[in-house]
Every structure is written in structure tokens, then in C-alpha cells.
Amino acid sequence: MSQLSEQQCEACSWDAPHVSDAEIDALKRDIPEWSVVERDGVKQLERMFKFRNFKQALAFTNRVGEIAExxxxxxALLTEWGKVTVTWWSHEMKGLHKNDFILAARTDKVAETG
Ligand SMILES: C[C@H](O)[C@H](O)[C@H]1CNC2=NC(N)=NC(=O)C2=N1
Structure with missing residues (x-):
């Protein structure tokens, strides 16, 4: 189990510090299945999860929605037949905050434990 998932999210505003590339490398070790992608100059964390059907994919989507709320x-959640693509980033900051890594770790936990 990742300790990262147990850490608390901090308040995050548009001028909060971005995680550095060195911090990204260190934090990514706890969430090895996630990729850092860059869209329109904004770094994001992304992972695709597979399921047996649409119903299970939708149930997972809703569980991730609950931890977000x-x-x-x-x-961002893209629900398709048999798969869900989850993308975390901090809109206000236009980049990655530690919160995104914490939520990615919690998303992994939802996938493991339901
Ligand atoms: C007002 C509200 O709390 C903010 O707009 C929140 C909502 N959820 C959010 N989610 C994410 N991922 N990034 C944000 O910057 C963000 N901002």
C-alpha cells in the first residue's frame, strides 16, 4: 500500500508551487502505473484502468468521483466499455501539485479495493 494515499491534500491556489521535475520523479515511485503527459503546456498525471464491462467501469468512475468530492x-474521467482513463492535474495552477499525486495514489487504492 502506498503511504502517499494516506497523506492529506493541502489547500491549493493558482500561485501554489509546482512540483519540480526531481519531486515528480520521487513521487512517481509510489504510483508507477501513472504517466506524466503534457497537454497545451500543462503537465498531467494519467492512467487507464481496465474492467470487464461498462457497468464496472461506471462504478469505478463513481467511486473516483466520490474521493474527488x-x-x-x-x-477528468473518460468512461468507456471496459476502461476508464483518469487524468489528474491542478487546473488553477495549470500544472501538477502534490495533491494530484495523493489523489492518483488514492485512485489506485480504489481500483485495488473497490
Ligand atoms: C472552487 C473550486 O474549489 C476550484 O475550482 C477547484 C475545484 N476542483 C479542482 N480540481 C482540480 N483538479 N484542480 C483545480 O484547480 C480545482 N479547483
Whole structure:
């Protein structure tokens, strides 16, 4: 189990510090299945999860929605037959905050434990 998932999200505003490339490398070790992608100059964390059907993919989507609502930090969720693509980033900062890594670790936990 990742300790990262147990850490608390901090309040995050548009001028909060971005995680450095060295911090990204260190934090990514706890969430090895996630990729850092860059869209329109904005770094994002992304992972695709596979399921047996649409219903299970939708149930996972809703569980991830619940953990997002708990902390007021929200991912992009693409739900398809048998798969869900989850993308975390901090819109206000236009980049990655430690919160995104914490939520990615919690997303992994949802996938493991339901
Ligand atoms: C007002 C509200 O809390 C903010 O707009 C929140 C909502 N959820 C959010 N989610 C994410 N991922 N990034 C944000 O910057 C963000 N901002």
C-alpha cells in the first residue's frame, strides 16, 4: 500500500508551487502505473484502468468521483466499455501539485479495493 494515499491534500491556489521535475520523479515511485503527459503546456498525471464491462467501469468512475468530492479536487474521467482513463492535474495552477499525486495514489487504492 502506498503511504502517499494516506497523506492529506493541502489547500491549493493558482500561485501554489509546482512540483519540480526531481519531486515528480520521487513521487512517481509510489504510483508507477501513472504517466506524466503534457497537454497545451500543462503537465498531467494519467492512467487507464481496465474492467470487464461498462457497468464496472461506471462504478469505478463513481467511486473516483466520490474521493474527488471529499477533497474538492477533481479529475477528468473518460468512461468507456471496459476502461476508464483518469487524468489528474491542478487546473488553477495549470500544472501538477502534490495533491494530484495523493489523489492518483488514492485512485489506485480504489481500483485495488473497490
Ligand atoms: C472552487 C473550486 O474549489 C476550484 O475550482 C477547484 C475545484 N476542483 C479542482 N480540481 C482540480 N483538479 N484542480 C483545480 O484547480 C480545482 N479547483
Amino acid at each position: 471529499e477533497v474538492g479536487h477533481h479529475p
